[in-house]
Amino acid sequence: MAEDAVPMTRSTSSNSSIHSNIDVHLAAEALLDSSSVASPDRLSRSTDPTSLAESIISCSQQQLSGAGAEEEEAGVGRRSKRARCGGVSTYNLKLLSDAQLPGPASSSRNVSGLTGRTLVNAEEEDELTDMKGEKGLEMDWELDVGPSARLKRKTSVKERVKRVAGKVGSVLGKRGRSVLEAGKRRLGGKKGKVDEEAAEVDEAAEEDEDEEDVPRWKKELDTGRKGLLDELDLDAEVDLPPPAKKARLATQAVLREMAQPSAALPSAVKASAPSKKMKRWQKEGLYVGQRADFDGSQIGGYKKLQKRKTKEAVNEGAEQVVTENQPPFMTLPMFAYLDKTRDFTIPYDIFAPSLKKGDEKPKDWHQVNRNRLIGEAKEMWEKSERLPASMCVCPAPGPGELGCDDVCLNRVMQYECNNENCNLSAEFCGNRAFAELVTRKEKGGPYDVGVEVLKTPNRGFGVRSCRTWAAGQIIMEYTGEIVSEGECQRRMHEDYKDKQCYYLMELERGLIIDGTKGSMARFINHSCEPNCEVRMVKVNGTPRMGVFAGAAGIMTGEELTYDYNFDNFGETQQECYCGAAACRGSLSKRLNATEQKKLLKVENERKRKAAEEAQKHAEDEDRIKRVNCGRGSGWRGWVAVDDPETKERLRREKREREKKEESSGRARRLAARRESLPVPAVRRSGDGARGRGGEGGRRKTVHVERAAELQAERQNEVEIAEPAFQGDGAARHSPDSSKRTEDLDLSAGVDSPALTHKTEPSLTKGEIEIGTNTTTQFQVPPTEEAEAGADQVEEKEHGAEEDQEAEDLSNPINRTPPAEYKLNKPSSNPNAEARTTTAKTKSYPLKNAVNTVSQAVKNTLLGAKSKGKTAAGEVLEKAVNGGKSAERGMKQTTLGFAKC
Ligand SMILES: C[S@@+](CC[C@H](N)C(=O)[O-])C[C@H]1O[C@@H](n2cnc3c(N)ncnc32)[C@H](O)[C@@H]1O
Numbered sequence: 041m042a043e044d045a046v047p048m049t050r051s052t053s054s055n056s057s058i059h060s061n062i063d064v065h066l067a068a069e070a071l072l073d074s075s076s077v078a079s080p081d082r083l084s085r086s087t088d089p090t091s092l093a094e095s096i097i098s099c100s101q102q103q104l105s106g107a108g109a110e111e112e113e114a115g116v117g118r119r120s121k122r123a124r125c126g127g128v129s130t131y132n133l134k135l136l137s138d139a140q141l142p143g144p145a146s147s148s149r150n151v152s153g154l155t156g157r158t159l160v161n162a163e164e165e166d167e168l169t170d171m172k173g174e175k176g177l178e179m180d181w182e183l184d185v186g187p188s189a190r191l192k193r194k195t196s197v198k199e200r201v202k203r204v205a206g207k208v209g210s211v212l213g214k215r216g217r218s219v220l221e222a223g224k225r226r227l228g229g230k231k232g233k234v235d236e237e238a239a240e241v242d243e244a245a246e247e248d249e250d251e252e253d254v255p256r257w258k259k260e261l262d263t264g265r266k267g268l269l270d271e272l273d274l275d276a277e278v279d280l281p282p283p284a285k286k287a288r289l290a291t292q293a294v295l296r297e298m299a300q301p302s303a304a305l306p307s308a309v310k311a312s313a314p315s316k317k318m319k320r321w322q323k324e325g326l327y328v329g330q331r332a333d334f335d336g337s338q339i340g341g342y343k344k345l346q347k348r349k350t351k352e353a354v355n356e357g358a359e360q361v362v363t364e365n366q367p368p369f370m371t372l373p374m375f376a377y378l379d380k381t382r383d384f385t386i387p388y389d390i391f392a393p394s395l396k397k398g399d400e401k402p403k404d405w406h407q408v409n410r411n412r413l414i415g416e417a418k419e420m421w422e423k424s425e426r427l428p429a430s431m432c433v434c435p436a437p438g439p440g441e442l443g444c445d446d447v448c449l450n451r452v453m454q455y456e457c458n459n460e461n462c463n464l465s466a467e468f469c470g471n472r473a474f475a476e477l478v479t480r481k482e483k484g485g486p487y488d489v490g491v492e493v494l495k496t497p498n499r500g501f502g503v504r505s506c507r508t509w510a511a512g513q514i515i516m517e518y519t520g521e522i523v524s525e526g527e528c529q530r531r532m533h534e535d536y537k538d539k540q541c542y543y544l545m546e547l548e549r550g551l552i553i554d555g556t557k558g559s560m561a562r563f564i565n566h567s568c569e570p571n572c573e574v575r576m577v578k579v580n581g582t583p584r585m586g587v588f589a590g591a592a593g594i595m596t597g598e599e600l601t602y603d604y605n606f607d608n609f610g611e612t613q614q615e616c617y618c619g620a621a622a623c624r625g626s627l628s629k630r631l632n633a634t635e636q637k638k639l640l641k642v643e644n645e646r647k648r649k650a651a652e653e654a655q656k657h658a659e660d661e662d663r664i665k666r667v668n669c670g671r672g673s674g675w676r677g678w679v680a681v682d683d684p685e686t687k688e689r690l691r692r693e694k695r696e697r698e699k700k701e702e703s704s705g706r707a708r709r710l711a712a713r714r715e716s717l718p719v720p721a722v723r724r725s726g727d728g729a730r731g732r733g734g735e736g737g738r739r740k741t742v743h744v745e746r747a748a749e750l751q752a753e754r755q756n757e758v759e760i761a762e763p764a765f766q767g768d769g770a771a772r773h774s775p776d777s778s779k780r781t782e783d784l785d786l787s788a789g790v791d792s793p794a795l796t797h798k799t800e801p802s803l804t805k806g807e808i809e810i811g812t813n814t815t816t817q818f819q820v821p822p823t824e825e826a827e828a829g830a831d832q833v834e835e836k837e838h839g840a841e842e843d844q845e846a847e848d849l850s851n852p853i854n855r856t857p858p859a860e861y862k863l864n865k866p867s868s869n870p871n872a873e874a875r876t877t878t879a880k881t882k883s884y885p886l887k888n889a890v891n892t893v894s895q896a897v898k899n900t901l902l903g904a905k906s907k908g909k910t911a912a913g914e915v916l917e918k919a920v921n922g923g924k925s926a927e928r929g930m931k932q933t934t935l936g937f938a939k940c
Contacts, residue, residue, distance in 0.1 A: 388486075388487045388506075388507060391596065392486070392487075392506045392507070392596065393492070393494075393504055393506055393596070393597045394492065394506065395492060395493075395494070399494070399495065400495045401493070402493055402501050402563065405562075406556075406557040406558075407557075407558070407559065407560070408519060408520060408521075408557045408558050408559065409517070409519055409559050410519055411519050411520065411521075411522050411553065411584065412520075412521050412522065413522045414521045414522060414523050414527065415523065415524065415527055416523075416524040416526065416527060416657075417522045417523050417524045417527065417551055420524055420550060420551065421522070421551065424548075430449055430450050430453045430455050430461060431449070431450075431461050431462075432444060432448045432449040432450040432451075432457060432461060432462050432463070432471075433449065433463065434447075434448050434449075434462070434463065434464060434469075436464065436468060437464075437468055437470075442468060442469065442470030443464045443468050443469055443470060444457050444462060444464060444469045444470045444471035445470055445471075448470075448471050450462065450471055451471045453578075454575070454576060454577055454578055455577070455578050456471060456472060456473060456474055456475070456577050456578065456579045456580075457469050457471040457472050458472070458475070458579075458580065473513075473514035473577065473586055473588070474514065474517070474577060474579045474584060474586065476513075476514060477514050477516070477517060477586070486506065487506070487507055489506075489516075490505060490506050490507040490509070490515065491503050491504065491505055491506060491515060491516060491560060491600065492504055492506055493560060493563050494599070496565065496599070498617045499565045499617050499618075500540075500541065500563075500565075501563045502563060502564065502565045502599050502600070502601075503560060503561070503563050503564045503565075503599065503600045504597065504598070504599050504600070505594050505595070505596060505597065505598050505599075505600055506596060506597075507596055508593065508594060508595055508596055509589035509593055509594040510589060510593050511589055511590065511591050511592065511593045512588055512589060512591070513588065513589045513593075514586050514587070514588050514589075515572065515586075515587045515588065515589060515594075515600065516559060516560060516561050516586075516587050517559060517561065517584060517585065517586055517587070518545060518553060518555060518558070518559060518561040518562070518574060518585040518586070518587060519553070519555070519558050519559040519561070519584075519585075520543065520553045520554050520555035520556065520557060520558030520559070520562065521553070521554045521556075521557055521558070522547060522551055522552070522553055522554075523551075523552055523554055524550060524551065524552070524653075525550050525551075525552060525646075525649075525650050525653070526650055526653035526654045526656075526657050527654075527657075528544055528552040528554065528650075529647075529650040529651065529653075529654050530654045530657070530658075531554065532544070533654075536556070542556075543555030543556050543558060543562040545574070545585065547576060547583055547585055548576065548583050551583075553585060561574075561585075561587050564587065564600050564601060564602060565599070565601050565618070566601060566602070566603065566604040566616065566618060566627050567601030567602070567603065567618035567620055568603065568616060568618050568620045568622055568623045568624045569618070569620035569621065569622055569623075570590060570601040570602045570603045571589070571590045571592065571594050571598060571600065571601055572587050572588060572589060572590055572594070572600050572601060572602045573587075573588050573590055573602055573603075574586070574587050574588070574602050575588060587600070587602070601618065604627050605629055606627050606628045606629065613626040613627070613628050614626060614627045614628070615627075659686075
C-alpha cells in the first residue's frame with residue numbers, strides 16, 4: 041500500500057504521526073500473516089477501521105467468532121458478555137486513545153488485533169501501554185453486543201463541562217458559580233438538538249486532533265489523572281456577567297483618558313491615523329521607545345512593529361539597538377507622548393506644594409510687609425547723607441533681551457532704575473526688581489506670592505517655593521522694623537534674651553532690620569550652598585532688602601536659602617544643618633586664624649561702642665522719666681544731679697565742650713581780658729549818646745548766643761534757689777513771642793547773606809547760633825531794655841564768669857542737649873509752656889534783658905515785613921512765621937534750641 045493511501049487514524053498525540061499509523065497497519069498485517077488465521081472479514085477489508093467504533097466492532101466480531109469457536113470446542117457453556125469480550129469490556133477512552141487502543145496488559149494483541157505499538161519508541165510505548173491498559177479497565181461503559189448492538193455515545197465535552205461544573209461550583213465563589221450556571225443553562229438549551237450536538241462532538245474531536253494548536257501547558261494538565269482540566273473545555277466561550285460598577289467606571293475613565301486629543305502629535309502621525317473614532321495609539325499603542333513618526337498603516341500590530349524596529353535597529357547601528365532593550369511593560373501612552381514630543385508644564389493648581397491641614401504654623405509672628413523706622417533710626421535716617429541721584433546710560437537691548445544688565449551704572453551703585461534715572465522704558469529695563477514685585481503683589485494670587493512657610497525637620501521653620509523662579513528674579517522683600525545698632529543690642533540683651541532665633545539683618549551702616557515683626561523672608565534658613573541671595577537696593581533713594589533667586593534659578597518645591605555669612609553669631613558658633621555637600625559646619629563665615637583674630641577685635645570694639653550707646657540711651661531715658669515725673673508736663677527742665685557718676689560724666693562733657701570752644705569768641709575774649717588786652721568786638725555806632733553807665737563809648741555789642749546761654753544759666757540758678765527768686769515782676773517775655781522763637785523756620789535762611797537786613801543806620805549786630813551748624817545773622821535797633829540788659833550781661837560776664845565755671849559743672853544746661861530733648865514734641869498745651877517761661881522771666885532781671893533783646897530782634901524782623909517785601913524780607917517773614925509752614929523735623933530742632 042502506498043504511503044499516501046494510508047488512512048489516517050485518530051491520534052491524540054502530536055508524535056503519533058502518519059508514520060506511526062503506517063507502522064500499525066503493517067504490524068497488523070504481519071500479525072495476521074503469522075497467526076495464519078484466515079479471516080475472511082479481515083482480509084476482505086480494504087482499509088483499517090477509521091474510527092474507534094469501527095475498531096471495537098471489529099474487535100467484538102473477531103472475538104465472537106474466535107472465542108465462540110473455542111468455547112464450542114471446549115464445550116463451555118454460555119458466558120457473560122464481559123467474559124466473552126475477553127475481559128476487555130470497559131475502557132477509559134482518554135487513556136486508550138493515548139495508548140492507541142491498548143489490549144490487556146499481557147496481550148500483544150488488542151481487540152482489533154492491532155498491537156498499538158509504534159516503531160518510533162517501542163520500549164517506551166510498551167511501558168505506557170501496560171500502565172494505561174490497567175487503568176483503562178476501570179472505566180464503566182459496556183459494549184452492547186448483539187444485533188442491535190450500538191456503542192454508547194462518547195460523553196461530549198459539554199456534558200463533561202456540565203458535570204464538572206457541578207463539582208467545581210461548590211468550591212468556587214459566587215461569581216464563579218454564576219458563570220458556571222450560565223454555561224450550564226446555555227448547554228441545557230441545546231439539549232434537544234441532537235444533530236447539532238453531534239456536530240459539536242465532531243468539532244470537539246477535531247479540536248482534539250488539532251493538537252498543534254494546543255499549548256503545552258494545557259496538554260500536560262489535560263493528561264492529569266482525574267484533573268479538573270481534564271474535564272473542562274478551556275476553549276469554550278462562556279458568557280460572563282457584566283463587570284462590577286467600579287470596574288466599569290474605571291474602564292470608562294481610562295477610555296476617556298485615552299480618547300483625549302493629542303494636540304502635540306506631529307501632523308504626519310495625525311494624517312496616518314486609521315480612523316477618526318479610534319485613536320491610532322488605541323489600536324497600536326504608543327510605547328516607550330517607539331518613535332512618534334512611525335507609519336501605522338504599514339504595520340499590523342505591536343508584534344510586527346517590534347520586529348520591524350529590531351530590523352531597523354540592526355540597520356541603523358548601535359544607537360538604535362537600545363530600543364530592543366526597552367522594558368517589556370507598557371508605559372501609559374500619555375507619558376510616552378509627553379516625554380517624546382515636547383516640554384510641558386504642570387499647571388500651578390495641579391502641582392503646588394501647599395500646607396496641609398494639621399501642618400504646624402509659626403506662632404508669634406506679626407507679619408509686617410513694610411519697613412518702619414523706629415526711634416533713633418528715624419533720626420539717623422533723616423540726617424543721613426543722601427547719595428546723589430545716578431543716571432544710567434545703558435543702550436537699548438537686542439530683540440528678546442533686557443537692558444540695564446550687570447554693567448548698568450544704577451545697578452552697580454545698587455540703585456533701582458526708574459523713569460527718572462534710566463533712559464529705557466520699563467519693558468526693556470532689567471533693573472526694576474522692586475517695581476516688578478509691586479506689580480506682582482497687586483495681583484496678590486498664590487502664584488504671585490509663590491512662597492509659603494513650612495516646618496523643617498531640624499531648623500525650625502523655613503520657606504518653600506511654590507513655583508519656579510528665574511535666575512536673578514526677585515522673590516520677596518525682607519521687611520521689618522529698622523532700628524539703630526544701639527537699639528538692636530538692647531533688644532538682643534533685653535527683649536530677645538530668651539529667644540532662640542533673632543531676625544536681625546544689617547540694612548546699611550548703623551541701621552538694622554529687625555524682622556521679628558516682618559515679612560515671610562525672616563523664615564528663610566541658611567545654607568552653605570544657597571539658592572537665593574539677599575541684596576540691598578535703593579529704590580527712589582530708600583534702601584530696601586530683596587531676596588533674589590540665585591544663578592541656577594529655583595524649582596517648585598525647593599526650600600529657599602541664602603548664606604547668612606555671619607561674622608559672629610552669638611558667643612558660640614551655631615551648628616549648621618543645611619546638608620550641603622560643602623557645608624561649613626556652622627552658620628558663621630569660614631575664616632583663617634588671622635581673620636578670626638581681626639574679626640574678634642572688630643567685633644569687641646563694635647560691642648563696646650554699642651553697649652556704651654545703649655547705656656547712654658538708657659540714662660537719657662531715665663532722666664526724661666524723672667523729669668516728667670517731677671513736672672507733670674512736657675517741660676524737660678534741669679535735673680538735680682547728685683550722683684557721683686553723673687557728676688563725673690558732666691565734668692567730662694564740660695571739658696570736651698571747652699575744648700571745642702577754645703576757638704570761640706568767648707574764649708578769645710576771656711583770654712584777652714585776662715591778659716588785659718583790648719577786647720576784640722564789634723562796636724555799635726552811636727552808643728555813647730544813648731548808652732547808660734557813663735562810659736560813653738562803652739560797647740553795646742550783644743552776643744545773643746551768650747546772652748541766651750547766660751539767661752539759661754541764670755534760669756538754672758533760679759531753679760536751684762527757687763524761693764529766693766519768686767518775684768512778681770512784669771512778664772516781658774510774652775508766650776507769643778516765645779512761641780515764635782520756637783517755631784523759627786531755619787530751613788528758610790540758613791547761612792543766607794540776604795538775611796543781613798539793615799533797617800537803621802545804627803544797629804546792634806547780633807548772632808544766634810542755632811543748633812551746631814546754623815547761624816542767623818541780623819541787626820537790631822538798641823532799646824533801653826536791651827542796653828540795660830546788655831550792660832548787665834557784660835558786667836556779669838566780667839564778674840561772674842569764673843564763678844560760673846564751677847557752677848557749669850553741675851548745670852545740665854551747659855551740656856549738649858541729648859537728641860531726645862531736641863526731638864521730643866513740645867507740650868501740646870502752649871500756655872502751659874508759656875506760663876512756665878513767664879514765671880521764670882519775671883523773677884530775674886538779667887533774663888528780662890535778654891528777653892528784651894529777643895523782642896527787639898523780632899520787632900525788627902516784623903518791621904522788615906511791613907516795610908516792603910524784598911527777597912530778604914520775604915525770607916525773614918517766612919522765618920518769623922516759620923511755625924506755620926516749617927517742616928516738622930526742623931520745628932522740633934528749633935524747639936530744642938529755644939529750650940536750651
Ligand atoms: C532667621 S531664622 C530662620 C527661621 C527659623 N528657622 C525659624 O524657625 O524662625 C535663623 C535661625 O534659624 C536657624 N537656622 C537657619 N538655618 C540653619 C541651618 N542651616 N542650620 C541650623 N539652624 C539654622 C538658626 O537657629 C538661626 O538662628
